[in-house]
Amino acid sequence: HASHSLLSGVDLQCYENNHAHRTEEMDMEQLLVRRGQPFSVVLQCTDHIPRLPDHQLNLILHLGKNNEVVLKVSDSEQDHGKWWFSQRNAQGEVMLTLHSPADAPVGLYSMTVVLLSADGQLLEQTKSQTFYLLFNPWCKDDSVYLPSEELLQEYILNENGILYQGSWDDITTVPWNFGQFEKDVVDICFEVLDNSPAALKNSEMDIANRGSPVYVSRTITAMVNANDDRGVVSGRWDGEYSDGVAPTRWTGSVPILRRWSEGGGQRVRYGQCWVFTGVACTVLRCLGIPTRCITNYSSAHDTDANISVDYLFNDQLENVNYHCWVESWMKRDDLPEGFDGWQVLDPTPLERSDGVFCCGPCPVHAVKEGEVGLKYDTPFVFSEVNADLIFWIVHPDGERIQVSQNSKVIGRNISTKSVYGDFREDITANYKHPEGSMKEREVYKKAGRQVGQKNKDPGQLKLFIKHAPAIHGTDFDVIIEVYNSGREDTDAQLTVTSNAITYNSIHRGECQRKTTSLTVQAHKAHKEVLRLQYDHYGACVSEHHMIRVTALLQLTNQDNIILQEINIPLKMPALHIKIIGKAIVSHKLTAHISFTNPLPVSLQGGVFTVEGAGLTEAIEIKTHGKIEPGQAVTVKFSFKPTRAGLRKLLVDFDSDRLRDVKGEATVIVRTKMQNRNAVPEI
Numbered sequence: 299h300a301s302h303s304l305l306s307g308v309d310l311q312c313y314e315n316n317h318a319h320r321t322e323e324m325d326m327e328q329l330l331v332r333r334g335q336p337f338s339v340v341l342q343c344t345d346h347i348p349r350l351p352d353h354q355l356n357l358i359l360h361l362g363k364n365n366e367v368v369l370k371v372s373d374s375e376q377d378h379g380k381w382w383f384s385q386r387n388a389q390g391e392v393m394l395t396l397h398s399p400a401d402a403p404v405g406l407y408s409m410t411v412v413l414l415s416a417d418g419q420l421l422e423q424t425k426s427q428t429f430y431l432l433f434n435p436w437c438k439d440d441s442v443y444l445p446s447e448e449l450l451q452e453y454i455l456n457e458n459g460i461l462y463q464g465s466w467d468d469i470t471t472v473p474w475n476f477g478q479f480e481k482d483v484v485d486i487c488f489e490v491l492d493n494s495p496a497a498l499k500n501s502e503m504d505i506a507n508r509g510s511p512v513y514v515s516r517t518i519t520a521m522v523n524a525n526d527d528r529g530v531v532s533g534r535w536d537g538e539y540s541d542g543v544a545p546t547r548w549t550g551s552v553p554i555l556r557r558w559s560e561g562g563g564q565r566v567r568y569g570q571c572w573v574f575t576g577v578a579c580t581v582l583r584c585l586g587i588p589t590r591c592i593t594n595y596s597s598a599h600d601t602d603a604n605i606s607v608d609y610l611f612n613d614q615l616e617n618v619n620y621h622c623w624v625e626s627w628m629k630r631d632d633l634p635e636g637f638d639g640w641q642v643l644d645p646t647p648l649e650r651s652d653g654v655f656c657c658g659p660c661p662v663h664a665v666k667e668g669e670v671g672l673k674y675d676t677p678f679v680f681s682e683v684n685a686d687l688i689f690w691i692v693h694p695d696g697e698r699i700q701v702s703q704n705s706k707v708i709g710r711n712i713s714t715k716s717v718y719g720d721f722r723e724d725i726t727a728n729y730k731h732p733e734g735s736m737k738e739r740e741v742y743k744k745a746g747r748q749v750g751q752k753n754k755d756p757g758q759l760k761l762f763i764k765h766a767p768a769i770h771g772t773d774f775d776v777i778i779e780v781y782n783s784g785r786e787d788t789d790a791q792l793t794v795t796s797n798a799i800t801y802n803s804i805h806r807g808e809c810q811r812k813t814t815s816l817t818v819q820a821h822k823a824h825k826e827v828l829r830l831q832y833d834h835y836g837a838c839v840s841e842h843h844m845i846r847v848t849a850l851l852q853l854t855n856q857d858n859i860i861l862q863e864i865n866i867p868l869k870m871p872a873l874h875i876k877i878i879g880k881a882i883v884s885h886k887l888t889a890h891i892s893f894t895n896p897l898p899v900s901l902q903g904g905v906f907t908v909e910g911a912g913l914t915e916a917i918e919i920k921t922h923g924k925i926e927p928g929q930a931v932t933v934k935f936s937f938k939p940t941r942a943g944l945r946k947l948l949v950d951f952d953s954d955r956l957r958d959v960k961g962e963a964t965v966i967v968r969t970k971m972q973n974r975n976a977v978p979e980i
Contacts, residue, residue: 304353305413308424309340320455321432323479323941324584329427330484332434332586334400341392341411341424353421356412357383357394360426361405363492367505371396400439403508404431404585406488430484433511433586441629442511444588452717453588453627457911458946459579460720461572462713463801465619465844465865466595469711469722473948473962474576474591475550477911478584479941483552486559487581490521493528493563511587511628515643515659516674518585522578522645524565530558530577531569533647535804537840542567546841546958549948550909551580553916571802574645575622582643588627592642592725595711597621597682619801619844619865621646621682623658625714630661633672637661640728642679662728668741680745683709683729758784759818761851761862770843770868770956771832771897778826778849778862782818789817789854794828798838799846799865807838809845832898841957843868871896873906873949873961881945881967884938891919892932893951893959901925901953906933908949912941912967925953939967 310329315337316322321330331337341355357371359381372382379399386393394411408426415421434440435450444450457476464470477483491497494517497504507513524532531554532542539545545568548554554577557566569577575591582589597620623644630637641659657675664670670677709730716723731737762779778794793813798806810828818824828847835845844867851860871894879887889908895901904921908914914937925931939945945967951959 303422304343305411305422305424306342306344308409308411308427309342310427310429311337311339314338319432319434320436321479323455324484325481329429330432331398331429332432332437332440333398333402333404334434334437334440336395336397338393338395339409341394343390343392352416354414354416354418355385355392355394356414357396358410358412360408360410361403362501362505364501365408366502398431400434400437401441401509402431403505404433404514405491405505405508406430430488432484433514435586435588435627441631442587442627443629444627448717450588452715453590454583454586459576459591460715460722461576461591461622462593462722463572463620463842464867466711468865468867469595469713470867471720471722472572472960473549473946474572475552475909475911475946475948476576476580476583477550477552477909478580480552480911482559483555483580484584486555487584489559489563490530490555490581491517494521495527511626512630512632512641512659514585515582515587515626515628515641518578518581519643519645519658522574522581523569523647525647528563528565530554530566531574532565532567533570533574534568535570535800535802537800537806539568544568544841544952544957545570545573547907547950547952548573548576549907549950549960550911550916551577552911553909555580571622571646575624578624578643578645582624582626589624590714591622591624593620593622593713594683594709594729595620595713596708619799619803621802625662626659628659630659633661633664637663637669637672639663644675644679665729666731666741668743668745670745677745683712684742684745684747757858757860758782759788759790759851759853759860761849761860763847763849763862763864765847765864765866768830768845768866768868769896770839770870771836773829773831776828776830776847776864776866778828778847779823780816780818780826780851781823782820785820787817787819789815791815791852791854792826793850793852794826795848796828796830796835797846797848798835798840799842799844800840801842801844803846804840806840809835809838836897836899836955839868843870843958870959873951873959875947875949875961875963877947877963877965881939881965883940883942883967883969886936886938887965888934888936889947889963890932890934891949891961892930893925894930895925895927895956897956898927899955900927901955904931904951904953906949906951908935908947910945910947912943912945913937913939913947913965939965942967942969 312326312329316330319331324330359369361367369381372380375382381398383394383396406428408428410423410426412423413421433442435442435444459474459476461472461474462469463472521529523529554566579589579591623642625640626643627640640662643658660674660676660679664672664676665679670680712726712729713722714725760781765776766774768774782788795811796809812828816824846865848863874892876890877887891906902924904925906919909916919933921931945965947963949961
């Protein structure tokens with residue numbers, strides 16, 4: 299046998315492979331391929347190609363932190379559903395084409411090429427090299443296959459999104475930077491998987507399960523919140539965030555994932571539902587599972603899984619203003635037929651599932667059809683979109699009186715960003731049948747729930763609440779109208795309160811209260827005006843700048859109580875961003891960000907946070923001194939775009955008296971200078 303070595307190395311052809319596997323945005327230095335789709339590497343030989351039959355080539359793959367799983371790659375396609383490779387000889391090189399099964403475990407593989415003699419003796423082997431294998435929604439045999447290029451552009455490849463907030467009748471938006479292809483993010487995603495309790499307990503079993511998107515998505519959902527493991531984000535809702543970052547300050551997932559990884563898996567403080575959702579969406583898209591962010595308005599969080607939410611007036615935590623989760627697209631081979639497609643995954647720690655804070659994957663179709671026996675956590679999701687709200691007034695002696703309410707409000711305007719642009723798509727019909735339809739009654743019955751005890755009929759008095767434009771920092775009027783549709787005049791007592799609340803209805807303090815005794819004449823309306831003054835609400839308003847106005851009408855001669863509520867998101871000022879320069883990869887751009895203080899008080903500790911996938915890492919810019927009422931502040935900073943395409947720069951402004959002020963600018967980045975006047979070459 300030749301005494302000198304024949305193999306000089308392996309060229310992984312990262313550029314060609316990553317391009318073919320739609321991962322070139324992630325990295326060009328490391329090989330990133332999708333399962334079920336072949337890729338080719340080139341074995342370089344010193345002088346001549348090892349000749350068969352004198353020699354044979356073997357390919358060995360290792361998987362796992364300590365290479366605990368070993369796979370020999372077959373050199374023919376006989377074993378269906380197994381790794382195999384084919385080879386083509388060229389001048390001094392051999393092209394090896396690897397074929398991975400469409401259900402192979404995702405993860406970091408290391409690969410070695412081994413040269414054996416004809417009688418099977420080891421002659422030499424190449425230095426092992428690594429590559430990542432991801433889910434492949436473009437491959438029809440993969441269980442995450444999604445047969446629409448348009449949907450894949452959004453649910454796998456779009457690094458920017460919109461999260462919906464506000465209230466069901468006044469929907470607001472917040473831009474989010476998913477950044478799933480930013481540097482190191484893919485490594486951190488696998489680090490998250492490696493830190494799950496199951497992986498730490500038995501890594502071989504965990505690796506074997508990583509071929510299943512059901513297992514992987516459930517694991518990620520549990521790991522995004524740090525309630526009971528080495529999870530990523532710690533949730534907090536009480537307004538005390540000084541030992542961390544206030545949830546409203548984040549504008550994207552990348553700084554959170556990097557902070558978690560750099561801190562050795564220490565939880566990042568703090569998140570709330572949209573933050574958990576944004577981070578989960580980043581990780582799942584990065585791994586190759588089509589994913590979108592969902593907001594459910596008037597979500598019910600019901601603590602005993604019976605589907606009528608008792609809403610006590612002394613403890614208003616039950617009817618959450620909105621709640622966010624993600625949906626991921628996959629086949630459910632673990633369920634009877636008919637439940638493939640979108641699955642709910644809720645990474646916010648609300649309910650323990652299998653003893654761990656996590657929820658899903660739960661088929662959206664199972665929720666719609668009331669199939670609450672299908673896993674995972676379907677009764678819980680069903681409650682969030684279907685409960686009946688029953689209001690009770692609790693008297694100091696413990697006596698409860700049921701209240702009539704003018705509208706039934708659970709699970710409405712379920713929203714996600716459209717695939718076709720920055721606008722809202724309403725997907726409520728995926729979750730429930732039309733209200734009051736026969737089908738809705740059937741589903742309730744199947745789910746073992748009483749068809750809602752309807753709230754008592756409010757009788758002849760009706761209650762309405764309207765308000766003038768509510769701009770944060772100004773005084774504005776809320777008008778409460780009591781209409782008497784009956785034939786006789788009616789005496790009643792009207793109590794109106796305004797409360798500062800968070801997005802999930804935690805009270806942060808009462809701003810104002812007003813009680814009036816009134817007589818409403820037959821067929822007439824009585825108008826009561828409550829003036830909401832910044833002097834009152836400014837001190838107690840939460841970082842979600844949301845005010846809930848509640849009107850309670852007690853009829854003097856009967857125990858009927860009528861309730862009406864409205865959530866008012868205060869309108870926030872926008873940040874103005876102007877970008878100077880031509881957007882070209884690796885060329886300097888300058889952004890001017892300006893903000894005008896809309897409040898009648900001065901602001902201290904102002905800080906801008908800027909980030910954008912393909913544009914810049916997250917950067918903080920502090921302002922100095924006070925920003926007086928009406929004063930404008932402009933900061934500028936420079937950056938060099940790293941990747942071409944349509945890119946968004948997101949900015950947040952935060953201060954002592956005003957938080958969660960957002961702004962965004964969109965730029966189209968080109969790869970190189972385009973010389974308009976160039977003469978075409980003939």
